[in-house]
Amino acid sequence: MNPAYVALESGHVLEGRGRAPGTARGELVFTTAYTGYEESLTDPSYEEQILTFSYPLIGNYGVREERFESDRVHPRAVLARELTDEVAAWLEAEGVPAVDHLDTRDVVTDVREGGAMKCGIAVGEHATPDDAVAELERCKAMSDHTEIGSQVSVAEPTVHGADNDGPTVALIDCGVKGSIVDSLLARGATVHVFPHDATSADVDAVDPDVLFVSNGPGDPANYGAAVSLVEAFVEELPVAGICLGQQIVARALGGTTEKMTFGHRGVNQPVLDLESGRVVMTTQNHGYTVADPGAHLEISQINVNDDTPEGLDGIEYDVLTRQYHPEANPGPEDTLDFFDDVLAMASPRIPRAIPADD
Incomplete structure:
Protein backbone atom coordinates (compact mmCIF):
# COMPACT_ATOMS: atom_id res chain seq x y z
CA MET A 1 0.00 0.00 0.00
CA ALA A 141 -12.22 28.42 3.95
CA MET A 142 -15.64 27.12 2.98
CA SER A 143 -17.09 30.65 2.86
CA ASP A 144 -14.48 31.57 0.23
CA HIS A 145 -15.85 29.04 -2.27
CA THR A 146 -18.08 31.70 -3.78
CA GLU A 147 -18.88 29.72 -6.97
CA ILE A 148 -19.50 26.36 -5.31
CA GLY A 149 -23.08 26.25 -6.58
CA SER A 150 -21.87 25.98 -10.19
CA GLN A 151 -19.83 22.89 -9.26
CA VAL A 152 -22.90 20.88 -8.25
CA SER A 153 -25.88 22.38 -10.10
CA VAL A 154 -27.34 21.40 -13.46
CA ALA A 155 -26.05 23.58 -16.29
CA GLU A 156 -29.41 23.75 -18.08
CA PRO A 157 -33.02 23.28 -16.95
CA THR A 158 -34.32 19.71 -17.04
CA VAL A 159 -37.77 18.24 -16.50
CA HIS A 160 -38.77 15.01 -14.74
CA GLY A 161 -42.22 13.45 -14.68
CA ALA A 162 -43.58 15.49 -17.57
CA ASP A 163 -46.56 13.13 -17.86
CA ASN A 164 -47.47 13.32 -14.16
CA ASP A 165 -50.76 14.98 -13.29
CA GLY A 166 -49.79 16.49 -9.94
CA PRO A 167 -48.45 19.96 -9.07
CA THR A 168 -45.63 21.54 -11.03
CA VAL A 169 -42.54 22.10 -8.90
CA ALA A 170 -39.76 24.52 -9.83
CA LEU A 171 -36.77 23.05 -8.02
CA ILE A 172 -33.71 25.28 -7.67
CA ASP A 173 -30.73 22.94 -7.82
CA CYS A 174 -28.04 24.05 -5.40
CA GLY A 175 -26.73 20.46 -5.22
CA VAL A 176 -29.91 18.43 -5.02
CA LYS A 177 -29.89 14.78 -3.98
CA GLY A 178 -31.58 12.46 -6.45
CA SER A 179 -33.86 11.06 -3.76
CA ILE A 180 -35.45 14.49 -3.24
CA VAL A 181 -36.52 14.59 -6.88
CA ASP A 182 -37.66 10.96 -6.60
CA SER A 183 -39.77 11.77 -3.53
CA LEU A 184 -41.62 14.50 -5.41
CA LEU A 185 -42.08 12.33 -8.51
CA ALA A 186 -43.47 9.48 -6.40
CA ARG A 187 -46.26 11.85 -5.31
CA GLY A 188 -47.25 12.71 -8.87
CA ALA A 189 -45.41 16.03 -9.25
CA THR A 190 -43.78 17.30 -12.40
CA VAL A 191 -40.35 18.59 -11.39
CA HIS A 192 -38.54 21.26 -13.38
CA VAL A 193 -34.94 21.40 -12.15
CA PHE A 194 -33.25 24.77 -12.63
CA PRO A 195 -29.61 25.85 -12.18
CA HIS A 196 -28.77 27.55 -8.89
CA ASP A 197 -28.49 30.89 -10.68
CA ALA A 198 -31.77 30.69 -12.63
CA THR A 199 -33.68 33.90 -13.20
CA SER A 200 -37.29 34.66 -12.34
CA ALA A 201 -38.07 34.63 -16.08
CA ASP A 202 -36.75 31.06 -16.31
CA VAL A 203 -39.03 29.95 -13.48
CA ASP A 204 -42.04 31.93 -14.73
CA ALA A 205 -41.83 30.09 -18.06
CA VAL A 206 -43.02 26.80 -16.50
CA ASP A 207 -45.85 28.39 -14.46
CA PRO A 208 -45.01 26.42 -11.29
CA ASP A 209 -47.27 25.67 -8.36
CA VAL A 210 -44.40 25.47 -5.85
CA LEU A 211 -40.89 26.92 -5.63
CA PHE A 212 -38.53 24.40 -3.98
CA VAL A 213 -34.93 25.23 -2.96
CA SER A 214 -32.67 22.21 -2.61
CA ASN A 215 -29.87 21.15 -0.34
CA GLY A 216 -26.28 21.84 -1.35
CA PRO A 217 -22.76 22.65 -0.18
CA GLY A 218 -21.15 25.74 1.23
CA ASP A 219 -22.17 29.06 2.72
CA PRO A 220 -25.76 30.18 1.98
CA ALA A 221 -24.42 33.73 1.67
CA ASN A 222 -22.88 32.64 -1.66
CA TYR A 223 -26.24 31.79 -3.26
CA GLY A 224 -27.47 35.28 -4.04
CA ALA A 225 -29.43 34.29 -7.15
CA ALA A 226 -31.45 31.67 -5.23
CA VAL A 227 -32.15 34.21 -2.49
CA SER A 228 -33.42 36.62 -5.13
CA LEU A 229 -35.74 33.98 -6.57
CA VAL A 230 -37.36 33.39 -3.19
CA GLU A 231 -37.77 37.14 -2.74
CA ALA A 232 -39.41 37.37 -6.18
CA PHE A 233 -41.90 34.52 -5.74
CA VAL A 234 -42.73 34.23 -2.06
CA GLU A 235 -45.80 36.47 -2.34
CA GLU A 236 -47.08 34.49 -5.35
CA LEU A 237 -46.15 30.84 -4.74
CA PRO A 238 -45.73 28.40 -1.88
CA VAL A 239 -42.02 28.07 -1.10
CA ALA A 240 -40.26 25.01 0.34
CA GLY A 241 -36.65 24.17 1.13
CA ILE A 242 -34.43 21.45 2.51
CA CYS A 243 -31.10 21.93 4.34
CA LEU A 244 -29.26 24.73 2.47
CA GLY A 245 -32.68 25.54 1.06
CA GLN A 246 -33.97 26.39 4.54
CA GLN A 247 -31.03 28.75 5.05
CA ILE A 248 -31.56 30.42 1.67
CA VAL A 249 -35.27 30.93 2.35
CA ALA A 250 -34.51 32.43 5.75
CA ARG A 251 -32.00 34.87 4.25
CA ALA A 252 -34.51 35.88 1.57
CA LEU A 253 -37.11 36.72 4.24
CA GLY A 254 -34.85 38.83 6.43
CA GLY A 255 -33.25 36.12 8.56
CA THR A 256 -29.58 35.45 9.20
CA THR A 257 -27.36 32.37 9.03
CA GLU A 258 -24.12 31.35 10.69
CA LYS A 259 -21.47 28.66 10.50
CA MET A 260 -21.70 25.88 13.08
CA THR A 261 -18.69 24.59 14.98
CA PHE A 262 -18.71 21.14 13.41
CA GLY A 263 -22.20 20.80 11.97
CA HIS A 264 -24.68 17.94 11.97
CA ARG A 265 -23.78 14.94 9.82
CA GLY A 266 -25.36 11.57 10.51
CA VAL A 267 -28.61 9.63 10.56
CA ASN A 268 -29.69 9.84 14.19
CA GLN A 269 -30.27 13.53 14.90
CA PRO A 270 -33.33 13.99 17.17
CA VAL A 271 -35.75 16.76 16.21
CA LEU A 272 -38.59 18.09 18.38
CA ASP A 273 -41.78 19.36 16.76
CA LEU A 274 -42.84 22.28 18.96
CA GLU A 275 -46.56 22.01 18.22
CA SER A 276 -47.09 18.26 18.67
CA GLY A 277 -44.27 17.55 21.13
CA ARG A 278 -43.24 14.61 18.96
CA VAL A 279 -39.54 13.76 18.57
CA VAL A 280 -38.43 12.28 15.26
CA MET A 281 -35.06 10.88 14.18
CA THR A 282 -33.55 12.52 11.12
CA THR A 283 -30.75 12.38 8.58
CA GLN A 284 -28.63 15.52 8.44
CA ASN A 285 -25.65 16.94 6.58
CA HIS A 286 -24.96 20.63 7.08
CA GLY A 287 -22.35 23.00 8.48
CA TYR A 288 -24.44 26.20 8.53
CA THR A 289 -27.67 26.99 10.35
CA VAL A 290 -30.30 29.69 10.65
CA ALA A 291 -29.26 32.03 13.45
CA ASP A 292 -32.37 34.22 13.37
CA PRO A 293 -35.39 33.42 11.14
CA GLY A 294 -36.50 37.04 11.01
CA ALA A 295 -39.99 38.49 11.31
CA HIS A 296 -41.69 36.53 8.51
CA LEU A 297 -40.84 33.00 9.67
CA GLU A 298 -41.39 31.09 12.89
CA ILE A 299 -39.40 28.15 14.22
CA SER A 300 -41.59 25.03 14.23
CA GLN A 301 -38.97 22.38 15.02
CA ILE A 302 -35.66 22.35 16.90
CA ASN A 303 -32.73 20.02 17.34
CA VAL A 304 -32.96 18.29 20.71
CA ASN A 305 -29.19 18.35 21.19
CA ASP A 306 -28.44 22.03 20.59
CA ASP A 307 -31.78 23.85 19.97
CA THR A 308 -30.82 24.93 16.44
CA PRO A 309 -33.81 25.49 14.10
CA GLU A 310 -34.83 22.35 12.20
CA GLY A 311 -38.10 23.58 10.73
CA LEU A 312 -39.47 26.97 9.68
CA ASP A 313 -43.04 27.94 8.79
CA GLY A 314 -44.21 31.13 7.14
CA ILE A 315 -46.20 33.63 9.18
CA GLU A 316 -47.68 35.66 6.28
CA TYR A 317 -46.61 33.41 3.41
CA ASP A 318 -46.96 29.74 2.45
CA VAL A 319 -43.47 28.63 3.44
CA LEU A 320 -42.34 25.25 4.73
CA THR A 321 -38.68 24.32 5.22
CA ARG A 322 -36.64 21.65 6.97
CA GLN A 323 -32.98 21.68 7.94
CA TYR A 324 -32.76 17.86 7.91
CA HIS A 325 -33.32 15.46 5.00
CA PRO A 326 -36.91 14.11 5.00
CA GLU A 327 -36.18 11.92 1.96
CA ALA A 328 -34.37 9.51 4.33
CA ASN A 329 -31.61 8.38 1.97
CA PRO A 330 -29.99 7.07 4.05
CA GLY A 331 -31.68 7.05 7.42
CA PRO A 332 -34.99 6.91 9.27
CA GLU A 333 -38.28 7.50 7.46
CA ASP A 334 -39.96 9.45 10.27
CA THR A 335 -40.44 12.61 8.20
CA LEU A 336 -41.38 11.49 4.68
CA ASP A 337 -44.72 13.29 5.07
CA PHE A 338 -42.89 16.58 4.53
CA PHE A 339 -43.26 16.08 0.78
CA ASP A 340 -47.00 15.52 1.14
CA ASP A 341 -47.24 18.76 3.12
CA VAL A 342 -45.25 20.66 0.49
CA LEU A 343 -47.43 19.51 -2.38
CA ALA A 344 -50.58 20.16 -0.34
CA MET A 345 -49.60 23.84 -0.28
CA ALA A 346 -49.99 23.91 -4.06
CA SER A 347 -53.75 23.35 -3.99
CA PRO A 348 -55.57 25.63 -3.81
CA ARG A 349 -52.93 28.06 -5.02
CA ILE A 350 -54.07 31.20 -3.20
CA PRO A 351 -51.33 33.51 -1.87
CA ARG A 352 -51.86 34.76 1.64
CA ALA A 353 -52.49 38.47 2.04
CA ILE A 354 -49.81 40.48 3.77
CA PRO A 355 -51.24 42.39 6.72
CA ALA A 356 -51.10 46.16 6.25
CA ASP A 357 -48.83 48.13 8.53
CA ASP A 358 -50.65 49.96 11.32
Whole structure:
Protein backbone atom coordinates (compact mmCIF):
# COMPACT_ATOMS: atom_id res chain seq x y z
CA MET A 1 0.00 0.00 0.00
CA ASN A 2 1.09 3.58 -0.67
CA PRO A 3 2.17 6.02 2.03
CA ALA A 4 -0.53 8.47 3.07
CA TYR A 5 -0.39 11.69 5.08
CA VAL A 6 -3.14 13.92 6.47
CA ALA A 7 -2.20 17.47 7.54
CA LEU A 8 -4.70 19.21 9.81
CA GLU A 9 -5.18 22.90 10.53
CA SER A 10 -4.70 22.00 14.20
CA GLY A 11 -1.03 21.30 13.43
CA HIS A 12 -1.24 17.52 13.51
CA VAL A 13 0.10 15.43 10.62
CA LEU A 14 -1.32 11.90 10.60
CA GLU A 15 0.09 8.89 8.78
CA GLY A 16 -2.16 6.16 7.43
CA ARG A 17 -2.50 3.58 4.69
CA GLY A 18 -3.08 4.86 1.19
CA ARG A 19 -6.07 3.20 -0.51
CA ALA A 20 -6.56 5.56 -3.46
CA PRO A 21 -3.71 7.83 -4.66
CA GLY A 22 -3.66 11.56 -5.17
CA THR A 23 -3.56 14.90 -3.40
CA ALA A 24 -6.51 16.88 -2.08
CA ARG A 25 -7.52 19.71 0.19
CA GLY A 26 -10.80 20.68 1.78
CA GLU A 27 -12.75 21.26 4.96
CA LEU A 28 -12.44 18.26 7.27
CA VAL A 29 -15.80 17.01 8.57
CA PHE A 30 -17.17 13.75 9.95
CA THR A 31 -20.34 11.72 9.75
CA THR A 32 -21.61 9.42 12.49
CA ALA A 33 -23.70 7.32 10.08
CA TYR A 34 -22.93 3.61 10.24
CA THR A 35 -24.76 2.79 6.99
CA GLY A 36 -25.39 4.78 3.84
CA TYR A 37 -21.78 5.34 2.80
CA GLU A 38 -22.76 5.20 -0.89
CA GLU A 39 -25.38 7.92 -0.37
CA SER A 40 -22.97 10.04 1.67
CA LEU A 41 -20.14 9.79 -0.83
CA THR A 42 -22.41 10.86 -3.71
CA ASP A 43 -24.16 13.65 -1.79
CA PRO A 44 -23.32 17.01 -3.47
CA SER A 45 -23.42 18.69 -0.04
CA TYR A 46 -19.93 17.24 0.61
CA GLU A 47 -18.36 19.23 -2.25
CA GLU A 48 -15.01 20.81 -1.23
CA GLN A 49 -14.92 18.74 1.98
CA ILE A 50 -12.86 15.82 3.25
CA LEU A 51 -15.17 13.25 4.77
CA THR A 52 -14.23 11.17 7.80
CA PHE A 53 -16.37 8.15 8.65
CA SER A 54 -16.59 7.59 12.39
CA TYR A 55 -17.96 4.07 11.94
CA PRO A 56 -14.89 1.79 11.75
CA LEU A 57 -15.69 -0.37 8.69
CA ILE A 58 -16.88 1.23 5.47
CA GLY A 59 -17.93 -0.98 2.58
CA ASN A 60 -19.32 -4.06 4.27
CA TYR A 61 -22.31 -4.30 1.91
CA GLY A 62 -20.61 -3.40 -1.34
CA VAL A 63 -21.18 -0.59 -3.82
CA ARG A 64 -24.44 -0.40 -5.76
CA GLU A 65 -25.10 2.40 -8.22
CA GLU A 66 -28.84 2.45 -7.55
CA ARG A 67 -28.06 3.93 -4.12
CA PHE A 68 -26.11 6.88 -5.54
CA GLU A 69 -27.51 10.38 -4.96
CA SER A 70 -25.67 11.93 -7.92
CA ASP A 71 -23.41 10.88 -10.77
CA ARG A 72 -20.10 11.16 -8.91
CA VAL A 73 -18.29 11.15 -5.57
CA HIS A 74 -18.25 14.66 -4.10
CA PRO A 75 -15.86 14.72 -1.09
CA ARG A 76 -12.35 15.73 -2.12
CA ALA A 77 -10.91 12.84 -0.10
CA VAL A 78 -12.08 10.12 2.31
CA LEU A 79 -10.71 9.06 5.71
CA ALA A 80 -11.68 5.90 7.58
CA ARG A 81 -10.50 3.31 10.07
CA GLU A 82 -10.87 0.63 7.41
CA LEU A 83 -12.14 0.70 3.84
CA THR A 84 -13.03 -2.48 1.98
CA ASP A 85 -11.21 -3.15 -1.27
CA GLU A 86 -14.42 -2.55 -3.25
CA VAL A 87 -14.94 0.93 -1.84
CA ALA A 88 -11.24 1.75 -2.23
CA ALA A 89 -11.35 0.66 -5.88
CA TRP A 90 -14.46 2.80 -6.45
CA LEU A 91 -12.77 5.86 -4.96
CA GLU A 92 -9.62 5.26 -6.99
CA ALA A 93 -11.68 4.98 -10.17
CA GLU A 94 -13.34 8.31 -9.24
CA GLY A 95 -9.95 9.94 -8.66
CA VAL A 96 -10.71 10.60 -5.00
CA PRO A 97 -7.77 10.04 -2.59
CA ALA A 98 -8.55 7.70 0.30
CA VAL A 99 -6.74 6.91 3.53
CA ASP A 100 -7.49 4.27 6.16
CA HIS A 101 -5.73 2.67 9.14
CA LEU A 102 -6.32 5.95 10.96
CA ASP A 103 -7.60 6.32 14.50
CA THR A 104 -10.77 8.08 13.43
CA ARG A 105 -11.75 8.52 17.08
CA ASP A 106 -8.91 11.02 17.38
CA VAL A 107 -9.86 12.72 14.10
CA VAL A 108 -13.47 13.12 15.21
CA THR A 109 -12.35 14.43 18.61
CA ASP A 110 -10.12 17.01 16.89
CA VAL A 111 -13.07 18.25 14.80
CA ARG A 112 -15.48 18.28 17.74
CA GLU A 113 -13.05 20.29 19.87
CA GLY A 114 -11.54 22.51 17.19
CA GLY A 115 -14.42 22.70 14.74
CA ALA A 116 -14.47 21.82 11.06
CA MET A 117 -10.96 22.64 9.88
CA LYS A 118 -8.82 22.92 6.79
CA CYS A 119 -7.06 19.73 5.76
CA GLY A 120 -4.49 18.56 3.20
CA ILE A 121 -4.04 14.99 1.91
CA ALA A 122 -1.18 13.32 0.04
CA VAL A 123 -1.32 9.66 -1.00
CA GLY A 124 1.08 7.85 -3.31
CA GLU A 125 4.32 5.97 -3.69
CA HIS A 126 6.39 9.13 -3.29
CA ALA A 127 4.07 11.11 -1.01
CA THR A 128 5.61 12.96 1.93
CA PRO A 129 4.25 14.84 4.96
CA ASP A 130 5.38 18.06 3.29
CA ASP A 131 3.11 17.31 0.33
CA ALA A 132 0.12 17.12 2.66
CA VAL A 133 1.15 20.34 4.41
CA ALA A 134 1.47 22.07 1.03
CA GLU A 135 -2.11 21.06 0.22
CA LEU A 136 -3.25 22.36 3.62
CA GLU A 137 -1.60 25.71 2.97
CA ARG A 138 -3.54 26.05 -0.32
CA CYS A 139 -6.89 25.17 1.27
CA LYS A 140 -9.61 27.86 1.29
CA ALA A 141 -12.22 28.42 3.95
CA MET A 142 -15.64 27.12 2.98
CA SER A 143 -17.09 30.65 2.86
CA ASP A 144 -14.48 31.57 0.23
CA HIS A 145 -15.85 29.04 -2.27
CA THR A 146 -18.08 31.70 -3.78
CA GLU A 147 -18.88 29.72 -6.97
CA ILE A 148 -19.50 26.36 -5.31
CA GLY A 149 -23.08 26.25 -6.58
CA SER A 150 -21.87 25.98 -10.19
CA GLN A 151 -19.83 22.89 -9.26
CA VAL A 152 -22.90 20.88 -8.25
CA SER A 153 -25.88 22.38 -10.10
CA VAL A 154 -27.34 21.40 -13.46
CA ALA A 155 -26.05 23.58 -16.29
CA GLU A 156 -29.41 23.75 -18.08
CA PRO A 157 -33.02 23.28 -16.95
CA THR A 158 -34.32 19.71 -17.04
CA VAL A 159 -37.77 18.24 -16.50
CA HIS A 160 -38.77 15.01 -14.74
CA GLY A 161 -42.22 13.45 -14.68
CA ALA A 162 -43.58 15.49 -17.57
CA ASP A 163 -46.56 13.13 -17.86
CA ASN A 164 -47.47 13.32 -14.16
CA ASP A 165 -50.76 14.98 -13.29
CA GLY A 166 -49.79 16.49 -9.94
CA PRO A 167 -48.45 19.96 -9.07
CA THR A 168 -45.63 21.54 -11.03
CA VAL A 169 -42.54 22.10 -8.90
CA ALA A 170 -39.76 24.52 -9.83
CA LEU A 171 -36.77 23.05 -8.02
CA ILE A 172 -33.71 25.28 -7.67
CA ASP A 173 -30.73 22.94 -7.82
CA CYS A 174 -28.04 24.05 -5.40
CA GLY A 175 -26.73 20.46 -5.22
CA VAL A 176 -29.91 18.43 -5.02
CA LYS A 177 -29.89 14.78 -3.98
CA GLY A 178 -31.58 12.46 -6.45
CA SER A 179 -33.86 11.06 -3.76
CA ILE A 180 -35.45 14.49 -3.24
CA VAL A 181 -36.52 14.59 -6.88
CA ASP A 182 -37.66 10.96 -6.60
CA SER A 183 -39.77 11.77 -3.53
CA LEU A 184 -41.62 14.50 -5.41
CA LEU A 185 -42.08 12.33 -8.51
CA ALA A 186 -43.47 9.48 -6.40
CA ARG A 187 -46.26 11.85 -5.31
CA GLY A 188 -47.25 12.71 -8.87
CA ALA A 189 -45.41 16.03 -9.25
CA THR A 190 -43.78 17.30 -12.40
CA VAL A 191 -40.35 18.59 -11.39
CA HIS A 192 -38.54 21.26 -13.38
CA VAL A 193 -34.94 21.40 -12.15
CA PHE A 194 -33.25 24.77 -12.63
CA PRO A 195 -29.61 25.85 -12.18
CA HIS A 196 -28.77 27.55 -8.89
CA ASP A 197 -28.49 30.89 -10.68
CA ALA A 198 -31.77 30.69 -12.63
CA THR A 199 -33.68 33.90 -13.20
CA SER A 200 -37.29 34.66 -12.34
CA ALA A 201 -38.07 34.63 -16.08
CA ASP A 202 -36.75 31.06 -16.31
CA VAL A 203 -39.03 29.95 -13.48
CA ASP A 204 -42.04 31.93 -14.73
CA ALA A 205 -41.83 30.09 -18.06
CA VAL A 206 -43.02 26.80 -16.50
CA ASP A 207 -45.85 28.39 -14.46
CA PRO A 208 -45.01 26.42 -11.29
CA ASP A 209 -47.27 25.67 -8.36
CA VAL A 210 -44.40 25.47 -5.85
CA LEU A 211 -40.89 26.92 -5.63
CA PHE A 212 -38.53 24.40 -3.98
CA VAL A 213 -34.93 25.23 -2.96
CA SER A 214 -32.67 22.21 -2.61
CA ASN A 215 -29.87 21.15 -0.34
CA GLY A 216 -26.28 21.84 -1.35
CA PRO A 217 -22.76 22.65 -0.18
CA GLY A 218 -21.15 25.74 1.23
CA ASP A 219 -22.17 29.06 2.72
CA PRO A 220 -25.76 30.18 1.98
CA ALA A 221 -24.42 33.73 1.67
CA ASN A 222 -22.88 32.64 -1.66
CA TYR A 223 -26.24 31.79 -3.26
CA GLY A 224 -27.47 35.28 -4.04
CA ALA A 225 -29.43 34.29 -7.15
CA ALA A 226 -31.45 31.67 -5.23
CA VAL A 227 -32.15 34.21 -2.49
CA SER A 228 -33.42 36.62 -5.13
CA LEU A 229 -35.74 33.98 -6.57
CA VAL A 230 -37.36 33.39 -3.19
CA GLU A 231 -37.77 37.14 -2.74
CA ALA A 232 -39.41 37.37 -6.18
CA PHE A 233 -41.90 34.52 -5.74
CA VAL A 234 -42.73 34.23 -2.06
CA GLU A 235 -45.80 36.47 -2.34
CA GLU A 236 -47.08 34.49 -5.35
CA LEU A 237 -46.15 30.84 -4.74
CA PRO A 238 -45.73 28.40 -1.88
CA VAL A 239 -42.02 28.07 -1.10
CA ALA A 240 -40.26 25.01 0.34
CA GLY A 241 -36.65 24.17 1.13
CA ILE A 242 -34.43 21.45 2.51
CA CYS A 243 -31.10 21.93 4.34
CA LEU A 244 -29.26 24.73 2.47
CA GLY A 245 -32.68 25.54 1.06
CA GLN A 246 -33.97 26.39 4.54
CA GLN A 247 -31.03 28.75 5.05
CA ILE A 248 -31.56 30.42 1.67
CA VAL A 249 -35.27 30.93 2.35
CA ALA A 250 -34.51 32.43 5.75
CA ARG A 251 -32.00 34.87 4.25
CA ALA A 252 -34.51 35.88 1.57
CA LEU A 253 -37.11 36.72 4.24
CA GLY A 254 -34.85 38.83 6.43
CA GLY A 255 -33.25 36.12 8.56
CA THR A 256 -29.58 35.45 9.20
CA THR A 257 -27.36 32.37 9.03
CA GLU A 258 -24.12 31.35 10.69
CA LYS A 259 -21.47 28.66 10.50
CA MET A 260 -21.70 25.88 13.08
CA THR A 261 -18.69 24.59 14.98
CA PHE A 262 -18.71 21.14 13.41
CA GLY A 263 -22.20 20.80 11.97
CA HIS A 264 -24.68 17.94 11.97
CA ARG A 265 -23.78 14.94 9.82
CA GLY A 266 -25.36 11.57 10.51
CA VAL A 267 -28.61 9.63 10.56
CA ASN A 268 -29.69 9.84 14.19
CA GLN A 269 -30.27 13.53 14.90
CA PRO A 270 -33.33 13.99 17.17
CA VAL A 271 -35.75 16.76 16.21
CA LEU A 272 -38.59 18.09 18.38
CA ASP A 273 -41.78 19.36 16.76
CA LEU A 274 -42.84 22.28 18.96
CA GLU A 275 -46.56 22.01 18.22
CA SER A 276 -47.09 18.26 18.67
CA GLY A 277 -44.27 17.55 21.13
CA ARG A 278 -43.24 14.61 18.96
CA VAL A 279 -39.54 13.76 18.57
CA VAL A 280 -38.43 12.28 15.26
CA MET A 281 -35.06 10.88 14.18
CA THR A 282 -33.55 12.52 11.12
CA THR A 283 -30.75 12.38 8.58
CA GLN A 284 -28.63 15.52 8.44
CA ASN A 285 -25.65 16.94 6.58
CA HIS A 286 -24.96 20.63 7.08
CA GLY A 287 -22.35 23.00 8.48
CA TYR A 288 -24.44 26.20 8.53
CA THR A 289 -27.67 26.99 10.35
CA VAL A 290 -30.30 29.69 10.65
CA ALA A 291 -29.26 32.03 13.45
CA ASP A 292 -32.37 34.22 13.37
CA PRO A 293 -35.39 33.42 11.14
CA GLY A 294 -36.50 37.04 11.01
CA ALA A 295 -39.99 38.49 11.31
CA HIS A 296 -41.69 36.53 8.51
CA LEU A 297 -40.84 33.00 9.67
CA GLU A 298 -41.39 31.09 12.89
CA ILE A 299 -39.40 28.15 14.22
CA SER A 300 -41.59 25.03 14.23
CA GLN A 301 -38.97 22.38 15.02
CA ILE A 302 -35.66 22.35 16.90
CA ASN A 303 -32.73 20.02 17.34
CA VAL A 304 -32.96 18.29 20.71
CA ASN A 305 -29.19 18.35 21.19
CA ASP A 306 -28.44 22.03 20.59
CA ASP A 307 -31.78 23.85 19.97
CA THR A 308 -30.82 24.93 16.44
CA PRO A 309 -33.81 25.49 14.10
CA GLU A 310 -34.83 22.35 12.20
CA GLY A 311 -38.10 23.58 10.73
CA LEU A 312 -39.47 26.97 9.68
CA ASP A 313 -43.04 27.94 8.79
CA GLY A 314 -44.21 31.13 7.14
CA ILE A 315 -46.20 33.63 9.18
CA GLU A 316 -47.68 35.66 6.28
CA TYR A 317 -46.61 33.41 3.41
CA ASP A 318 -46.96 29.74 2.45
CA VAL A 319 -43.47 28.63 3.44
CA LEU A 320 -42.34 25.25 4.73
CA THR A 321 -38.68 24.32 5.22
CA ARG A 322 -36.64 21.65 6.97
CA GLN A 323 -32.98 21.68 7.94
CA TYR A 324 -32.76 17.86 7.91
CA HIS A 325 -33.32 15.46 5.00
CA PRO A 326 -36.91 14.11 5.00
CA GLU A 327 -36.18 11.92 1.96
CA ALA A 328 -34.37 9.51 4.33
CA ASN A 329 -31.61 8.38 1.97
CA PRO A 330 -29.99 7.07 4.05
CA GLY A 331 -31.68 7.05 7.42
CA PRO A 332 -34.99 6.91 9.27
CA GLU A 333 -38.28 7.50 7.46
CA ASP A 334 -39.96 9.45 10.27
CA THR A 335 -40.44 12.61 8.20
CA LEU A 336 -41.38 11.49 4.68
CA ASP A 337 -44.72 13.29 5.07
CA PHE A 338 -42.89 16.58 4.53
CA PHE A 339 -43.26 16.08 0.78
CA ASP A 340 -47.00 15.52 1.14
CA ASP A 341 -47.24 18.76 3.12
CA VAL A 342 -45.25 20.66 0.49
CA LEU A 343 -47.43 19.51 -2.38
CA ALA A 344 -50.58 20.16 -0.34
CA MET A 345 -49.60 23.84 -0.28
CA ALA A 346 -49.99 23.91 -4.06
CA SER A 347 -53.75 23.35 -3.99
CA PRO A 348 -55.57 25.63 -3.81
CA ARG A 349 -52.93 28.06 -5.02
CA ILE A 350 -54.07 31.20 -3.20
CA PRO A 351 -51.33 33.51 -1.87
CA ARG A 352 -51.86 34.76 1.64
CA ALA A 353 -52.49 38.47 2.04
CA ILE A 354 -49.81 40.48 3.77
CA PRO A 355 -51.24 42.39 6.72
CA ALA A 356 -51.10 46.16 6.25
CA ASP A 357 -48.83 48.13 8.53
CA ASP A 358 -50.65 49.96 11.32
